[in-house]
Amino acid sequence: MNPELSREFINELRAIIEAKDDRAALELLQDFHPVDIAELYEELDIEEVKYLYMIIDPEIASDVLAELEEDDRERFLKSLPAELIASQFINHMESDDAADVLANLDEETKQEVLRQIKDVEQAGDIVDLLSYDEDTAGGIMAKELIKVNENWSLTTCLREMRKQAENVDDIFYIYVINDDNILTGIVSLKAMLISSSSTIVKDIFEKEIRYVSSDTAAEEVAQIMDKYDLVVLPVVDSIGRLLGRITIDDIVDFIRDEAEKDYQMASGISSDVETTDSPLRLSRARLPWLIIGLIGGVLVAALISQFESDIKLNPEMAFFIPLIAAMAGNVGIQSSAIIVQGLANNSLGLESTFKKLLKEFTVALMNGIILSVMLFLYNLIMKQGLALTYTVSISLFVVINFAALFGTMIPLLLNRMKLDPALATGPFITTTNDIMGLFVYFLMGRILYDVFVI
Amino acid sequence: MNPELSREFINELRAIIEAKDDRAALELLQDFHPVDIAELYEELDIEEVKYLYMIIDPEIASDVLAELEEDDRERFLKSLPAELIASQFINHMESDDAADVLANLDEETKQEVLRQIKDVEQAGDIVDLLSYDEDTAGGIMAKELIKVNENWSLTTCLREMRKQAENVDDIFYIYVINDDNILTGIVSLKAMLISSSSTIVKDIFEKEIRYVSSDTAAEEVAQIMDKYDLVVLPVVDSIGRLLGRITIDDIVDFIRDEAEKDYQMASGISSDVETTDSPLRLSRARLPWLIIGLIGGVLVAALISQFESDIKLNPEMAFFIPLIAAMAGNVGIQSSAIIVQGLANNSLGLESTFKKLLKEFTVALMNGIILSVMLFLYNLIMKQGLALTYTVSISLFVVINFAALFGTMIPLLLNRMKLDPALATGPFITTTNDIMGLFVYFLMGRILYDVFVI
Numbered sequence: 081m082n083p084e085l086s087r088e089f090i091n092e093l094r095a096i097i098e099a100k101d102d103r104a105a106l107e108l109l110q111d112f113h114p115v116d117i118a119e120l121y122e123e124l125d126i127e128e129v130k131y132l133y134m135i136i137d138p139e140i141a142s143d144v145l146a147e148l149e150e151d152d153r154e155r156f157l158k159s160l161p162a163e164l165i166a167s168q169f170i171n172h173m174e175s176d177d178a179a180d181v182l183a184n185l186d187e188e189t190k191q192e193v194l195r196q197i198k199d200v201e202q203a204g205d206i207v208d209l210l211s212y213d214e215d216t217a218g219g220i221m222a223k224e225l226i227k228v229n230e231n232w233s234l235t236t237c238l239r240e241m242r243k244q245a246e247n248v249d250d251i252f253y254i255y256v257i258n259d260d261n262i263l264t265g266i267v268s269l270k271a272m273l274i275s276s277s278s279t280i281v282k283d284i285f286e287k288e289i290r291y292v293s294s295d296t297a298a299e300e301v302a303q304i305m306d307k308y309d310l311v312v313l314p315v316v317d318s319i320g321r322l323l324g325r326i327t328i329d330d331i332v333d334f335i336r337d338e339a340e341k342d343y344q345m346a347s348g349i350s351s352d353v354e355t356t357d358s359p360l361r362l363s364r365a366r367l368p369w370l371i372i373g374l375i376g377g378v379l380v381a382a383l384i385s386q387f388e389s390d391i392k393l394n395p396e397m398a399f400f401i402p403l404i405a406a407m408a409g410n411v412g413i414q415s416s417a418i419i420v421q422g423l424a425n426n427s428l429g430l431e432s433t434f435k436k437l438l439k440e441f442t443v444a445l446m447n448g449i450i451l452s453v454m455l456f457l458y459n460l461i462m463k464q465g466l467a468l469t470y471t472v473s474i475s476l477f478v479v480i481n482f483a484a485l486f487g488t489m490i491p492l493l494l495n496r497m498k499l500d501p502a503l504a505t506g507p508f509i510t511t512t513n514d515i516m517g518l519f520v521y522f523l524m525g526r527i528l529y530d531v532f533v534i
Numbered sequence: 535m536n537p538e539l540s541r542e543f544i545n546e547l548r549a550i551i552e553a554k555d556d557r558a559a560l561e562l563l564q565d566f567h568p569v570d571i572a573e574l575y576e577e578l579d580i581e582e583v584k585y586l587y588m589i590i591d592p593e594i595a596s597d598v599l600a601e602l603e604e605d606d607r608e609r610f611l612k613s614l615p616a617e618l619i620a621s622q623f624i625n626h627m628e629s630d631d632a633a634d635v636l637a638n639l640d641e642e643t644k645q646e647v648l649r650q651i652k653d654v655e656q657a658g659d660i661v662d663l664l665s666y667d668e669d670t671a672g673g674i675m676a677k678e679l680i681k682v683n684e685n686w687s688l689t690t691c692l693r694e695m696r697k698q699a700e701n702v703d704d705i706f707y708i709y710v711i712n713d714d715n716i717l718t719g720i721v722s723l724k725a726m727l728i729s730s731s732s733t734i735v736k737d738i739f740e741k742e743i744r745y746v747s748s749d750t751a752a753e754e755v756a757q758i759m760d761k762y763d764l765v766v767l768p769v770v771d772s773i774g775r776l777l778g779r780i781t782i783d784d785i786v787d788f789i790r791d792e793a794e795k796d797y798q799m800a801s802g803i804s805s806d807v808e809t810t811d812s813p814l815r816l817s818r819a820r821l822p823w824l825i826i827g828l829i830g831g832v833l834v835a836a837l838i839s840q841f842e843s844d845i846k847l848n849p850e851m852a853f854f855i856p857l858i859a860a861m862a863g864n865v866g867i868q869s870s871a872i873i874v875q876g877l878a879n880n881s882l883g884l885e886s887t888f889k890k891l892l893k894e895f896t897v898a899l900m901n902g903i904i905l906s907v908m909l910f911l912y913n914l915i916m917k918q919g920l921a922l923t924y925t926v927s928i929s930l931f932v933v934i935n936f937a938a939l940f941g942t943m944i945p946l947l948l949n950r951m952k953l954d955p956a957l958a959t960g961p962f963i964t965t966t967n968d969i970m971g972l973f974v975y976f977l978m979g980r981i982l983y984d985v986f987v988i
Contacts, residue, residue: 376860395845
């Protein structure tokens with residue numbers, strides 16, 4: 081949240097909008113970056129937003145629109161006629177942002193907007209981009225880029241680049257193509273700067289470059305750009321013709337979203353929600369996991385009911401039910417979180433599954449011994465009965481080892497079955513470990529209480 | 535993990551290293567990117583790694599070293615003499631990577647390496663960078679950049695830029711300074727391309743640019759670059775003199791690490807670990823949270839022991855202990871996760887704390903009613919006693935509301951106390967909610983069993 085966005089500021093802005101004082105509004109927002117203006121959306125109602133977006137410069141308005149959250153943008157555009165969408169926004173956007181905006185409109189409005197676009201080449205680019213799946217390289221790339229022929233001299237390049245530069249916001253690399261529009265390499269601005277103007281591109285360009293095909297999954301694009309520290313990545317079609325480029329800013333959001341998705345899954349929130357969403361939406365996002373948790377709890381209750389007579393005889397067995405359940409859950413979540421992150425980052429290494437389980441088992445053994453001994457000493461000092469003292473510590477030890485193996489295996493198994501390993505975290509693994517852990521506990525209790533009574 | 539990195543490949547590589555066949559080794563690795571070579575580290579022993587890094591081109595070797603995990607790099611460099619560290623690695627690195635590497639060496643080796651650096655200017659840059667705290671803009675910036683005076687013509691710029699370009703890997707923007715080395719703006723390559731060569735920089739440069747001071751926290755740098763989609767960000771000193779630049783690739787790692795840190799905290803893993811770490815390290819990273827969980831479990835046991843007589847009388851009360859504890863934990867984690875992410879992303883909006891709590895309470899009321907009714911119907915159908923049926927459902931409802939408020943308040947409170955709000959997730963909130971939830975449950979049981987017995 082922008083520090084300048086105080087409650088007073090919003091009130092002042094709303095008063096100005098109410099008075100329809102264009103000049104005052106523009107003055108108030110003059111130092112605002114489009115991102116900051118986009119943040120105002122949450123604090124204003126839709127008519128106020130509409131007023132603002134219409135008086136500001138279309139170049140800025142289109143950037144603001146591109147920065148809005150997807151569902152906010154959809155709601156906002158529904159209130160506008162197609163003509164206005166084209167003239168105030170789409171006409172001033174790069175092709176990838178324009179395609180993102182249009183992708184969320186209904187078919188009729190989309191066609192209407194496309195007809196209203198002045199620049200036919202831009203409209204063509206947008207239609208091309210709309211044909212790609214939005215989770216692929218084609219779906220996130222921009223068509224605007226600077227390309228030169230490998231046979232040109234730097235003088236020719238510079239002349240052609242001047243023409244192309246008008247449509248491109250940022251120039252990071254210049255792409256090199258052959259006569260068939262096949263991507264053959266890049267030439268860096270640095271190389272152009274330090275070479276004489278009669279040099280032919282072919283003599284100074286880099287041939288070994290990374291690129292992706294338009295149907296590469298967005299997730300893979302993110303991994304490649306992240307791993308190789310790339311700022312832009314060219315996109316080609318199936319025979320290698322240059323189609324567009326993906327810039328890192330589109331990918332940063334994706335990388336963060338992926339990391340957050342795992343966290344949300346582990347926290348039992350099923351879809352992408354924020355505190356600013358409506359209570360109904362927030363409720364719907366959480367209810368599924370809670371219901372799974374509830375069903376798990378009912379199953380656990382059914383399991384414990386099998387040991388009702390034991391509890392009646394030795395009610396102190398009930399004291400440690402939460403401890404056993406919680407420790408099983410905690411260990412399971414720790415083990416699965418490490419695997420889930422390793423899978424997400426491709427950092428699991430070459431160790432075989434067996435070796436991973438063995439290592440996890442070693443860790444569990446160490447932690448299990450330490451924790452069980454601690455609990456044993458505590459119960460001795462507190463003068464709990466010997467039967468209970470042994471039961472709790474031995475089952476804690478068994479449960480920690482079970483939960484660790486389980487927490488490691490399940491995400492690996494899910495991954496092998498091409499399911500999201502993060503499913504293994506959250507209520508699912510907690511419930512399974514609860515059931516297993518308490519079963520061990522009560523069984524151990526039945527055996528050990530017999531031993532100590534004899 | 536690179537798909538080419540099969541077990542067979544590693545065995546082949548090790549055999550070649552064993553035979554000290556330089557040519558075969560170089561051939562095997564010729565298409566490898568430094569990042570891919572860095573990944574081999576995990577699979578080889580330190581002598582094998584040393585052999586490889588000495589035979590490959592120093593330019594590549596230095597990139598490989600920069601890509602290694604920090605603790606791997608530290609271990610590796612300990613085995614090398616200072617002279618070799620300088621000649622094979624540091625001499626070929628950009629200042630920010632070099633400073634990162636040197637920062638982890640002991641004082642004596644660091645001084646020795648610095649003395650061995652051939653380029654005095656580079657050594658000076660590194661010493662400058664080492665003086666910054668590593669979590670600040672100064673600590674992550676690189677000194678290499680291209681800068682021009684605002685009074686120069688583009689012809690002069692081009693001549694000067696040719697000189698400067700030799701030390702810079704990637705050119706994204708050209709920084710503009712005045713005669714006092716104060717940053718006054720940037721000039722884009724696009725503007726240079728489309729302007730005539732007699733133009734003065736002053737006439738085409740952008741004055742309104744974002745920059746940070748060298749003592750800005752790295753976290754804030756990441757937020758600014760992420761929010762405004764910046765690829766590079768200039769760094770200035772306290773009076774505005776240009777010091778260096780930060781590129782997005784250094785920040786992407788930071789953004790991902792931040793998101794992952796919250797996930798690890800919520801999963802009860804206290805430091806940055808990977809599956810490839812040693813069992814001892816893995817064990818140490820998890821034990822603290824488990825011990826907190828154990829202490830929590832013991833406290834819960836002490837609480838339940840206060841209700842021993844109730845359990846002896848109505849052992850079926852024990853059946854639903856795990857359900858109440860688990861639901862309290864799940865709801866608490868959901869609520870806190872949303873707040874923690876909102877704080878991390880600065881997306882909490884302007885709503886007051888009171889409004890947030892009110893909204894969270896609405897969500898909890900809805901979910902609480904739905905879940906309690908579901909459980910009530912289940913217990914009716916299963917013909918549980920009425921006392922138990924009412925006790926379980928009413929306390930579930932109360933517990934869900936308590937846990938939601940608690941899960942919302944604690945991270946906000948921690949944040950206000952300048953502590954990491956993610957501390958609120960994981961075992962801490964689970965345990966607190968367990969205690970609160972089970973207290974409500976047994977208290978409710980004592981009251982309702984009396985009611986239904988009468």
